Amino acid sequence: KGTMPDLWQDAMDHAVTMARKAGEIVRDALQNDLKIMCKSSSVDLVTKTDQNVEQLIITSVKERFPEHSFIGEESVAAGEPCVLTENPTWIVDPVDGTTNFVHGYPFVAISIGFAVNKMLEFGVVYSCIEDKMYTARKGKGAFCNGQPLQVSDQKEINQSIIATEFGSNRDPDAVEKIFSSMRKILCLPVHGIRGVGSAAINMCLVASGCVEAYYEIGIHCWDVAAAAVIVSEAGGVLMDVEGGPMDLMSRRVLAANNNIIGERLVKEIEAFSAVRDDAPVNPIK
Ligand code: IPD
Ligand code: CA
Ligand code: CA
Ligand code: CA
Incomplete structure (x- = not known):
C-alpha cells in the first residue's frame, strides 16, 4: 500500500483542478455561439466545447500521469466497445448534459471518475453553472463544496x-x-x-x-x-x-x-x- 494512497490523492487533486478549468470553459461557451453537431441522431448532440474540454483533460492527464489509461465519451469511436482494464483509468464525460448546455438549461456537469483494478477510487462531478463541486474518495466520504453529503434516510x-x-x-x-x-x-x-x-x-x-x-x-x-x-x-x-x-x-x-x-x-x-x-x-x- 505505502505510497499508493498518496498517488491517488494527487490524481484526485488534479481532477478537481481540471474540472474547475473545464467548468470555466463551459460557462464561457454559454455566452458564445455554440457549434452544435449531431452524433447518432438529431437528438444526440455534441458541440465543439464537448470535444475541446475532453481534449484538454486527456492532454493534461497524459502529461501528468503518462502510464494511466483514459476513457472519454468523445474519444470512444462510435460503435466501438469501450473496455476497462486493470490499469489506472480516468473515465471522463467532458460535458454531461449536452442538451442542457445547448439550451442554457442550468444543469451541466464535468464528470471525472478514476478506477484502479476496475474498482472506482474517486469521483469528481462539477455542476459548473450552479458552481457545485462534488467530490468523493473511496473510504473518505462525499462532499459538495467541502460540505459532507449524506443520502436521505427515507424507507417508504x-x-x-x-x-x-x-x-x-x-x-x-x-x-x-x-x-x-x-x-x-x-x-x-x-x-x-x-x-x-x-x-x-x-x-x-x-x-x-x-x-x-x-x-x-x-x-x-x-x-x-x-x-x-x-x-x-x-x-x-x-x-x-x-x-x-x-x-x-x-x-x-x-x-x-x-x-x-x-x-x-x-x-x-x-x-x-x-x-x-x-x-x-x-x-x-
Ligand atoms: C446524457 C445525460 C442524460 C442521460 C443520457 C446521457 P450527455 O449525457 O446524462 O441525462 O439521460 O443517457 O447520455 O450525452 O449529455 O453527456
Ligand atoms: Ca452525449
Ligand atoms: Ca453523459
Ligand atoms: Ca457528454
Missing part, C-alpha cells in the same frame, strides 16, 4: 422522489416502455418523478439527500463512474436495475439512498429492463 417509496431520464432513443416502443415504468412508479404513488438532464447531477442529488433514487437504462460508464463514488460515499447503494450489484460497463444504473428503496424500484422497473436498445456497444449482462 411513497414518500420518495425518484429521478430518471428519457435518453436519446426515440423509438416508439422504447419510449413506451420508459413511460410504462414511470407510470407504475408514479402510481405507487411516489411524491414525484424528476430528471435534470444530467445523469451525474441526478446521482449527486441522490447523494445530497433530496432525491431518493435515480435509474436509467442506456447510460455509459462515463455518465456514472464519478457519481457512483459520490453516491456510495454519501451512504447510498448502487445496483443493477434488475437487482444485484451495479456493473459499470453494463449501461444500466440504479442509485438509491438504501437497499429498501432500491429493491422496491427493481420490482417496478422489471418490466422494462433490456429496453433502451440504443445500440448498446457493450454487452448487457
Whole structure:
C-alpha cells in the first residue's frame, strides 16, 4: 500500500483542478455561439466545447500521469466497445448534459471518475453553472463544496422522489416502455418523478439527500463512474436495475439512498429492463 494512497490523492487533486478549468470553459461557451453537431441522431448532440474540454483533460492527464489509461465519451469511436482494464483509468464525460448546455438549461456537469483494478477510487462531478463541486474518495466520504453529503434516510417509496431520464432513443416502443415504468412508479404513488438532464447531477442529488433514487437504462460508464463514488460515499447503494450489484460497463444504473428503496424500484422497473436498445456497444449482462 505505502505510497499508493498518496498517488491517488494527487490524481484526485488534479481532477478537481481540471474540472474547475473545464467548468470555466463551459460557462464561457454559454455566452458564445455554440457549434452544435449531431452524433447518432438529431437528438444526440455534441458541440465543439464537448470535444475541446475532453481534449484538454486527456492532454493534461497524459502529461501528468503518462502510464494511466483514459476513457472519454468523445474519444470512444462510435460503435466501438469501450473496455476497462486493470490499469489506472480516468473515465471522463467532458460535458454531461449536452442538451442542457445547448439550451442554457442550468444543469451541466464535468464528470471525472478514476478506477484502479476496475474498482472506482474517486469521483469528481462539477455542476459548473450552479458552481457545485462534488467530490468523493473511496473510504473518505462525499462532499459538495467541502460540505459532507449524506443520502436521505427515507424507507417508504411513497414518500420518495425518484429521478430518471428519457435518453436519446426515440423509438416508439422504447419510449413506451420508459413511460410504462414511470407510470407504475408514479402510481405507487411516489411524491414525484424528476430528471435534470444530467445523469451525474441526478446521482449527486441522490447523494445530497433530496432525491431518493435515480435509474436509467442506456447510460455509459462515463455518465456514472464519478457519481457512483459520490453516491456510495454519501451512504447510498448502487445496483443493477434488475437487482444485484451495479456493473459499470453494463449501461444500466440504479442509485438509491438504501437497499429498501432500491429493491422496491427493481420490482417496478422489471418490466422494462433490456429496453433502451440504443445500440448498446457493450454487452448487457
Ligand atoms: C446524457 C445525460 C442524460 C442521460 C443520457 C446521457 P450527455 O449525457 O446524462 O441525462 O439521460 O443517457 O447520455 O450525452 O449529455 O453527456
Ligand atoms: Ca452525449
Ligand atoms: Ca453523459
Ligand atoms: Ca457528454
